[in-house]
Amino acid sequence: MNPVIKKTQAFKDQKPGTSGLRKSVKYFKADNYLQNFIQSIFNCLDELEGSTLVLGGDGRFFNREAIQIILRMAAANGVGKILLGQGGILSTPAASHVIRKYKALGGILLTASHNPGGPNGDFGVKFNISNGGPAPEKLTNAIFEESKRLSEYKITEAQVSPIDKLGSFKLAEMEIEVFDPVKDYADLMESIFDFEKIRELIASPDFTACFDAMNAVTGPYAEEILGKRLGMDKNALMNTQPLMNFGGKHPDPNLSTAKQLVDKMYSKKDAPNFGAASDGDGDRHMILGDYFFVNPSDSLAILAANAQKIPAYQNGIIGIARSMPTSQAADKVAEKLGINSFQTPTGWKFFGNLLDHGEITFCGEESFGAGADHIREKDGLWAVLFWLNLIAVKQDSVENIVRNHWAEYGRSYYSRHDYERLPVKQADEIMHHLQSSLPLLPGMQFGELRIEKADDFTYIDPIDHSISEHQGIRIIFDNGSRIIYRLSGTGTEGATLRIYLERYEADISKHDLDIQETLSDISQLSVKLAKIREYTDRERPSAIV
Ligand code: VG1
Ligand code: CO
Numbered sequence: 045m046n047p048v049i050k051k052t053q054a055f056k057d058q059k060p061g062t063s064g065l066r067k068s069v070k071y072f073k074a075d076n077y078l079q080n081f082i083q084s085i086f087n088c089l090d091e092l093e094g095s096t097l098v099l100g101g102d103g104r105f106f107n108r109e110a111i112q113i114i115l116r117m118a119a120a121n122g123v124g125k126i127l128l129g130q131g132g133i134l135s136t137p138a139a140s141h142v143i144r145k146y147k148a149l150g151g152i153l154l155t156a157s158h159n160p161g162g163p164n165g166d167f168g169v170k171f172n173i174s175n176g177g178p179a180p181e182k183l184t185n186a187i188f189e190e191s192k193r194l195s196e197y198k199i200t201e202a203q204v205s206p207i208d209k210l211g212s213f214k215l216a217e218m219e220i221e222v223f224d225p226v227k228d229y230a231d232l233m234e235s236i237f238d239f240e241k242i243r244e245l246i247a248s249p250d251f252t253a254c255f256d257a258m259n260a261v262t263g264p265y266a267e268e269i270l271g272k273r274l275g276m277d278k279n280a281l282m283n284t285q286p287l288m289n290f291g292g293k294h295p296d297p298n299l300s301t302a303k304q305l306v307d308k309m310y311s312k313k314d315a316p317n318f319g320a321a322s323d324g325d326g327d328r329h330m331i332l333g334d335y336f337f338v339n340p341s342d343s344l345a346i347l348a349a350n351a352q353k354i355p356a357y358q359n360g361i362i363g364i365a366r367s368m369p370t371s372q373a374a375d376k377v378a379e380k381l382g383i384n385s386f387q388t389p390t391g392w393k394f395f396g397n398l399l400d401h402g403e404i405t406f407c408g409e410e411s412f413g414a415g416a417d418h419i420r421e422k423d424g425l426w427a428v429l430f431w432l433n434l435i436a437v438k439q440d441s442v443e444n445i446v447r448n449h450w451a452e453y454g455r456s457y458y459s460r461h462d463y464e465r466l467p468v469k470q471a472d473e474i475m476h477h478l479q480s481s482l483p484l485l486p487g488m489q490f491g492e493l494r495i496e497k498a499d500d501f502t503y504i505d506p507i508d509h510s511i512s513e514h515q516g517i518r519i520i521f522d523n524g525s526r527i528i529y530r531l532s533g534t535g536t537e538g539a540t541l542r543i544y545l546e547r548y549e550a551d552i553s554k555h556d557l558d559i560q561e562t563l564s565d566i567s568q569l570s571v572k573l574a575k576i577r578e579y580t581d582r583e584r585p586s587a588i589v
Contacts, residue, residue, distance in 0.1 A: 046200070047119075047120035047121075047198045047199065047200055047216075048120070048198070048199055048200070048201055049196050049197075049198055050076070050079070050196060050197055050198075050199060051195065051196050052076045052079065052080055052083075052194060052195065052196055052197055053075070053076075053195075054080065054191060054192055054193055054194045054195065055077065055080055055191060055192070056192055058077075058080065058081050058084065058187075058188060058191035058192075059184075059188045060170075060179075060184040060187065060188065061533035061534055062390055062391040062532070062533035062534050063157060063168075063170060063178060063391060063392070063393075063533075063534055064153070064155075064168050064169055064170025064171070064178070065081055065168060065169050065170070066156045066159060066166055066167070066168040066534055066535075066536055067166065067167065067168075067536055068164070068165070068166055068167070068536050068537075069105055069106050069161075069162070069163055069164070069165060069166065069167045070163075070164075071167075072106060072110070072167040072169075073106060073109075076197065078110055078113055078114075078169070079113060079117065079197045079199070080191060080194050080197060081169055081187075081191060082113070082114055082117050082152070082169070082197070083117065083121075083194055083196075083197035083198065084187050084188075084190040084191040084194055085152070085169075085171050085187055086117070086118075086121045087190050087194070088183060088186045088187050088190055089149065089150070091149055092121060092122060092123060092149070093122040093123075093124075094122065094123075094124040095123055095124055095125075095148070095149035096123075096124060096125040096126075096127060096146065096147070096148040096149060097118060097123055097125075097126055097127070097148055097149055097150055097151060097152060098126075098127045098128075098129075098134070098139055098142050098143045098146070098148050098150070098151030098152070098172075099111065099114060099115070099118075099126050099127065099128045099129070099132075099134075099151065099152050099154075100128060100129030100132055100133060100134020100138075100139055100151075100153065100154070100225060101129075101132055101133070101134060101153060101154025101155050101261075101325075102133075102135070102136075102154070102155040102156075102157070102161075102260060102261040102286070102295075102324045102325040102326070103131075103132065103133050103260070103261055103286035103287075103288065104154075104155070104156065104161035104162075104165065104167065104288055104289075104290070104324065105161050105162050105163055105165060105167070105288040105289060106167050107132050107154050107288070108132050108207070110154050110167070110169075111128070111132045111154070111207060112204055112205060113199070114152060115128075115205050115215055115218075115220060116199045116200045116201075116202050116215070117197065117198060117199050117200075118218060119200045119202065119215045119216040119217065119218040120198035120199050120200045120216070121198050122217075123218055124218065124219065125218065125219040125220070125221065126218065126219070126220045126221070127142060127146060127148065127221050127223055128207060128220055128221065128222050128223070129222075129223065129225035130207070130208065130209075130210055130222050130223065130224055130225055131207060131208050131225075132154075132207050133225050133261060133264065133286060134153070134225045134261075135225070135229070135261045135262060135265060135325055135326030135327070135424075135425075136153055136155060136157075136170075136261075136325040136326055136327040136421050136422075137229065137326055137327055137415070137419055137421050137422070137423040137424070137425070137426065138225055138226070138228070138229035138265070138326070139151050139153050139172065139176075139421075140172060140176035140177065140419040140420050140421040141176065141228060141229050141232050141418070141419045142223075142228055142229075143172055143174065143175075143176040144174075144175065144176040144419065144420070145228055147174070148174065149174055150171060150172055150173045150174055150179075151171070151172045151176075152169065152170070152171055152172075153169070153170040153171075153172060153325070154167070154168070154169060154170075155168050155170065155261075155324060155325035156168035156324065156534075156536075157295075157323055157324045157325045157327070157328075157534070158294070158295055158296035158297075158323040158324050158328065159324070159534065159535075159536065160289075160290065160293075160294050160295070161288060161289050161290050161295070161324070162288065162289030162290075162292070163289075165289065166536050171183070171184075171187070172420070172421075173396075175396055175399075175400055175420050176419050176420040176421065177392065177393060177395070177396035177399075177420025177421065178391070178392055178393040178396070178420075178421070179393065180393050180396065180397075180510070181393065181510065181512060182510065184393075200215065200216050202215055202216065205220060206222075207222060208222075209222060210222050210223065210224060225264070226264050226265050226268045226269075227268075229265065229425075230265070230268050230269050230273065232418060232419075233269055233425065233426065233429055234273065235356070236354065236355065236356040236418060236426070236429075237354060237355065237356070237429045237430070237432075237433045238354070238355050238433055238436070238437075239273060239274060241433065241436040241437065242274050242429065242432045242433055242436050243273075243274050243275050244436065245432065245435060245436035246274055246275050246276055246432075247275055251317050251318070251435075252280070252316040252317050252318070253276060253280060253316055253317065253318040253319070253320075253432070254280040254281070254282060254305070254308065254309075254316045254318070254319050254320075255270055255276070255280065255281055255282065255319070255320050255321065255322075255428065256282040256283055256297070256302055256304060256305040256319070256320070256321040256322075257281070257282065257283050257284045257286075257321075257322060258283050258290060258291075258293065258295045258296075258297065258302065258321055258322065258323070258324075259283045259284075259285060259286060259287040259290045259291040259293065259295070260286060260290055260295040260322070260323065260324045260325070260326070261286055261324065261325055261326045262284075262322040262326040262424060262425060263281075263283065263284030263285055263286050264284070264286070265326065265425055266281050266284055266322075266425070267281060267284050269425060269429070270428075274432075280316070282304065282305065283304070290324065295323050295324035296323055296324075296328075297320075297321035297322055297323050297328055297329065297330035297412055297424075298330060298412065298589055299330075299337060299589075300587070300589075302321045302330060305319050305321050305330075305332070306332070309332040309333070309334065309335065309336075310335055315334045315335060316334065317333065317334055317435075317441060317442070318331075318332070318333065318431070318432065318435065318442060319331075319332040319333075320332065320428040320431070322424035322425060322428070323412070323424065326423075326424050326425065327392075327413060327415075327421050327422040327423060327424055328411070328412040328413055328422065328424050329343070329412055329413075329414065329423075329424040329425070329427035329428055330412055331343055331427070331428070331431050331442065332442070333441055333442025333443045333446075334441070334442075334443070335443075336441075336442055336443040336446070338442060338446055339371070339410075339456075339458055340370075340408070340409070340410055340411065340412045340413065340414070341366070341370050341371035341373050341374070341408075341410045341456060341458050342371070342373050342446060342449065342450075342456070342458075343408070343414055343427065343431075344364070344366060344370070344373070344374045344406065344407075344408030344409075344414045345371075345373035345374040345376065345377050345449065345453065346434075346445065346446065346449050347406060347408075347414060347427065347430050347431075347434075348361060348364050348374055348377045348378070348381075348406050349377045349380075349381075349449060349452075349453070350434050350438075350445075351405070351406070353433070353434055353437045353438070354430060354433055354434070356418070357405065357416075360381070360383075361381070361383060361404075361405035361406055362383060362384065362402060362403065362404060362405045363378065363383045363384030363385060363386065363398070363403050363404035363405065363406075364377065364378045364383065364384070364385050364386075364404055364405070364406045364407065364408075365385070365386035365387070365388055365394075365395055365398050365403075365404045365406075365407040365408075366385075366386075366387060366388070366407065366408055366409065367387070367388055367389065367390045367391070367394070367408075367409040367410065368387045368388065368389060368390065368501050368503075368515060368516055368518070368528065369390060369409075369410055369460075369516060369528045369530065369542070369544040370408060370409050370410040371410060371456040371458040371546050372456060372524065372526075372546065372548065373453065373456045373458075374406075374408065376453040376454065377453060380453070384403055384404060386398055386403070386404060386506070387503075388407075388503055389501065389503045389512050389515035389516070390409065390411075390515065390516070390530065390533070391533070392407075392409075392413070392415070392420070392421055392422055394503065394505070394512070395407040395415075395420070396420050397505055397506075397507035397508060398506070398507065399417045399420060400420075400507075401507050403506070403507075404417070405417050407422075408422070409422065410458065410460065410544065411460075411589075414426075414427045414430075415427075447555065450552070450555045451552050451555070454548055454549060454550040455548070455549045455554075455555045456546055456547070456548050456549075457546070457547045457548075457549060457557070457559055457562045457563055458544075458545065458546050458547075458559070458563075459544075459545050459559055459560060459563055459567075459588060459589065460542055460543065460544050460545070460588070460589040461542075461543045461545065461567065461570070461585035461587075461588055462532075462540055462541070462542050462543075462585055462586060462587040462588075462589065463540065463541040463543075463576070463580065463582055463585055463586060464535070464538075464540045464586040464587060465535075465537050465538040465539075465540070465586070466538055466539045466540065466541055466580060466582075467538060467539070468538060468539045470539075470579050470580050471531055471538075471539030471540075471541050472539070473579045474529075474541060474574050474575065474576065474579050474580075475517070475529065475531060475541075477574065477575055477579070478517045478529055478573070478574055479500055479517065481498075481573070482498045482499060482500065482517070485498035485519060485573075486498055490565075490569050491565060492523075492565075493521050493523070493525065493565065493566065493569065494521060494522045495519055495520070495521055495522075496520050496521060496522040497518070497519075497520040498517070498518065498519045498520070499517075499518055500513070500514055500515075500516075500517055500518075501514075501515040501516045501517070501518055502514075502515065503515055515530070516528050516529060516530035517529040517530070519570075519573065521566075523547075523548070524548045525546060525547040525548065525566055526544070526545075526546045527543065527544070527545060527546075527566055527569065527570045527573070528542075528543070528544040528546075529541065529542070529543055529544075529570075529574060530542055530544075541574075541576075543567075543570050543574070543585070545563045545566050545567055545570060546563075546566075547562060547563055547566060549562070560588070
């Protein structure tokens with residue numbers, strides 16, 4: 045089985061976005077699209093020969109076929125060993141952990157995360173480096189450059205490899221070890237949290253919980269951790285069977301897409317005390333109480349404020365980082381604790397250096413992502429377990445925990461308004477218009493709102509000093525309110541404009557207001573300043589998160 049060199053045509057559009065390369069399945073299946081991208085990754089890895097790589101995905105349509113292709117290409121490119129999640133299943137946080145634990149050179153993660161799956165859905169490929177985190181921009185840029193000039197790829201002409209049975213076998217010279225994708229991760233979670241306490245909470249007749257795996261990758265993890273190890277009832281674990289099309293649903297844990305869970309938690313009768321969901325690849329989390337939603341920016345702040353109640357963080361945390369559009373709630377906690385706080389561009393790859401150099405312990409994003417230094421990805425089940433551990437310690441409801449937090453730190457009213465599938469030209473026009481109006485904005489007054497600062501966010505990595513420009517337009521008001529604009533880097537159709545709105549309220553008597561009403565003045569202003577009505581035919585956002 046000698047490697048065969050195949051001629052191929054380079055593509056010009058394999059630029060990784062916020063989190064890897066995402067395209068519709070049709071793209072990935074056609075014309076060596078997958079093969080070219082994989083070869084481009086391999087060509088950029090100096091130490092590939094004889095190395096160990098981790099491989100697995102969220103189980104979506106094309107996962108199994110892609111794995112066969114990647115195994116054959118890895119063997120042909122001289123990879124020493126592939127650690128493959130059984131059945132091709134591996135959540136993003138579990139992949140990050142396994143890369144670190146077994147000191148692999150990196151990992152190839154097959155996921156388009158929260159994007160829909162199925163033959164007409166999306167597919168994605170992401171490369172993570174040896175620290176377990178997403179490849180930094182320097183490497184993703186190199187991969188993109190390589191993909192534009194690629195003319196051949198290497199593959200072995202081998203039979204289909206078995207991927208469902210645990211054990212080791214050979215493909216040409218390469219070893220493939222099919223491992224249990226859940227065990228190492230479950231053990232890691234058990235080393236961080238007080239499982240005994242959580243078990244007691246779950247067994248208590250006064251507490252009911254449920255978890256929705258959304259027919260995505262966290263199903264088997266939830267069955268092992270929440271079910272077997274923590275005693276949650278089978279009926280409380282919803283949609284735990286990973287399906288190639290996620291049951292036709294959007295595996296995105298938010299109030300509109302996780303409808304089944306939301307209906308349950310907002311039902312007037314017998315709503316559980318705690319509800320949670322995760323996304324396609326298991327790195328996002330949504331937390332709900334009985335008739336109560338926890339905003340993800342608040343979730344990060346609350347976890348940070350209560351870190352010392354968790355065994356792994358009992359000695360305190362070093363610092364917190366949040367993506368720039370994430371609300372400033374976590375900054376208030378960092379300030380009070382007297383620890384570092386950082387603002388990074390959107391996407392987990394920017395947290396890697398801060399975590400590796402011990403600058404932060406926790407980090408998070410408004411897009412339902414939080415995580416810590418145990419791995420280098422955001423971690424959905426980690427956040428769910430954190431909340432359960434916290435409730436077990438505090439013996440209080442989700443709602444009270446959040447309200448008490450607001451009472452102490454103030455409330456950041458927060459919402460994201462998305463304009464999805466805009467023609468790329470319109471989205472670009474809006475961003476250019478905003479960029480050119482930046483110098484005029486400071487000092488302008490709109491009713492009670494006065495613009496203090498307006499810029500195009502540039503991030504200078506404090507560790508390697510690499511510079512990332514154009515990471516979002518920020519309009520900051522003198523009362524701390526903010527409007528942020530940026531274009532999504534994970535969509536596969538047209539452009540998505542995200543507008544992030546935030547308003548801080550210290551007064552506890554004003555913590556019970558309607559979110560959209562409270563934000564309506566800055567929301568209206570955000571539409572006006574960006575000239576949305578002039579540049580598009582949209583009357584309103586297509587999604588409000
Ligand atoms: C979105 C979120 C971002 C997140 C990224 C990947 O990116 O806004 O916060 O890191 O998805 O999440 P964008 O560029 O579309 O705004 V996941 O769960 O897809 O790995
Ligand atoms: Co995800």
